[in-house]
Amino acid sequence: PCKSYPWAEITLFPVWYLLFLRPVLSFLAYPVSSLRCRHTSIVVHKDEFYFGSSGISSCPPGGTLLGPPDSVVDVGSTEVTEELFQEYLSSLGESLFRREAYDVFENNCNTFTNEVAQFLTGRKIPSYITDLPSEILSTPFGQALRPFLVSIQIQPPGGSPVGRPNGQS
């Protein structure tokens, strides 16, 4: 559903984010009361993009093993073309969202979705999603589990990596 306005000389691509409430950190979700893990990914140009412990990945929308999302939220529209977006993702993938830069609390999938949404549309992801880490850390359980959580790999399978491989210019 791309919209083009030839008289206005712009073409708009819709942007959504997908919200997965199903526990990504499944064993974490239940004990920490109402905290269900909120995993998000961003969909633009008919692809879903998300950030995990092996970097930025992409797949067809709903194509990770998580399956279809719990909700699809319209973020807005963007003029950013696919190729420009790929450039942007590459630059992110080398800087802020390198594979090693994944931190389940500070720099996680929702951070990525938020960042990309802002780039694409100027809008942010609702704070109840991005505030999840602080919610978790505010419980003693979360604090206790922190060292463990930091060490595990969190990557929904089913996507393929995006961005320049490490070291390549």
Add this chain to the structure above:
Amino acid sequence: MPHVISRTPRMAQSGRPSGLPADKKISSSVTRVIVKTAGKQEDFMIADDTSVRQFKEKLSTHFKCQMDQLVLVFMGRLLKDHDTLSQRGILDGHTIHLVIKSKRSSRSLAHSSRKLLTEEPCHRDRNTEGNSNGVYQPAGVSHTPVESALLVESDAPKTHTQDLEVGSPEYIAQMLQNPSIQQLLSDTDLMRQFISEHPDMQQLMQQNPEVSHILDNSEILWQTLELARNLAVIQEIMQIQQPEQNLEHPLSPQAHLGLETMPGGDNALGQSYVDCNDQMLNSSQDPFGGNPFTALLEGQVLEQVQSSPPSPTPPQERRDQLPQLPTTRVIYTSSRGLSSITSANVTPNRVNHTPSAYATTISATCQSHTCPVQQPAGVPALPSIELTQQPQAEDKDGTISLDRSDQKLEDDLQASDEQISSQITGNMMQLLLNNPYLAAQVMLFISMPQLSEQCRQQLPAFLQQTQLPDMLIALANPKASQAILQIEQGLQLLATEAPVVLPWVAPYLWGLGWLPAPSCSYPDTVPWAWDVPDIAEPKDPECCHKSGTVLQKLQSLAEDPSQLPQAPEIRFSQQMESLQAMGFGNHHANLQALIATEGDTSAAIRKLRRSQGF
């Protein structure tokens, strides 16, 4: 005005002429913008009337690249050279995103980038020409080669990723080596709580009370843990048993497990692969301990199981070999939505104490029904037991309840979630039933799309304010109750907005006893009397006008909840003075009129004059 879906830049564009004094601030000649690129951001001070082109010049020197490598994005819009920044609505403190294209202007992957080189110069032309077709095609064309390139290149990383998938034994081993996990596992009480408080587990227990016995018997738990850990054996068993048909005979020579108990269960295993969960639940009477397997196979109660097992030897052996560890259940995802078989009660002979069979669904490979499945070594397979011998203990989540109250809260929230919806629905339905007039009004309410939209917009803010678990409510409620919730919220909101809304809604609601009499500061009921005729007479135009007022009110509420507490007298004090000066002596009447017209003095005057019979 054409129907353009435009976002802030346009709006800001049109909004600017009307003046945004707040933004202009002191220095109206220089604007500070934030430029964000590749994960870092910097501030730039630029003149108000800087054109995009000039800005790009500045940036190109700053970032040491060529101007045509720069692409500026603001609010999702690409900035073109001939625009000025202020035209695009870029004000002080706004963030502009910058993408610096690589010199070859190619994408990240080497293979397919050639094609893009030809597209790159076309890109801008397309934009300016507005040739929409041109946009799609190259994008589409170039997408596939990139995709294939992606696939090609990602073979290596893909396997790497897959290695990290939770289901794999290496990963499980890695997990188990983590000392914090080991610590958690070794806490028996925790693990027991963990399992017993998992909602799915609780559901299981409701359906099969015998399962709760399992958890109480620590020995069984230990056995389960140990037997469950041997993933390799499980696989072996599965492979062995799958091709077999329903065996009448307990023993399968291939099993070499030494347990007569194996075969039957494994058959079931093979079949149960595609069986649904109920069967699993049915069969999960008891998994372990000696020849509870008999009982299990027949779907009998646990009591039998716990009574002295007929063949003591295997369990004994097992128990001997079991270390003193609490239970975990092995989670093994085979496919989406299907429960997969993880643990098997393996003979003691085969128990290697390799910590390989433990997995939690860390990586989101599991759907909500990924279950750690216990496969009890089944005893003599009876034909009736195509039942799955997999007690489905779903402890995919280590509900290590360090904080029990959190558990309860979780359950409570889930329960209250439904309660809320049913409560609200119930209340509303009752209310509507009792007051047909109110019901009519509510219908009117619903049928006013603008209003319901406002209410809908109100809802998130409202929920946040009330600090409800907005996510649960917003997402878990069925649509109907959500709509009703919105209505109720909207009506409540109106009620708190007594001064403004009551003139419109009150006559109906008062009569029905729904709204309390206004507790605001106008004890004088006289003014109301002639407000009513106002409303009653030309219903439609007035209604629309008033609804507009209500909408505006709601809107302003959404934007600034702090406006709420201000008393109308204060807000309209100026207008009151002017009305007084004009000779409208009735203070109360003036106030009413002003409230009804939202501070519009001239409208208030018209109102007053009408009511006073001029």
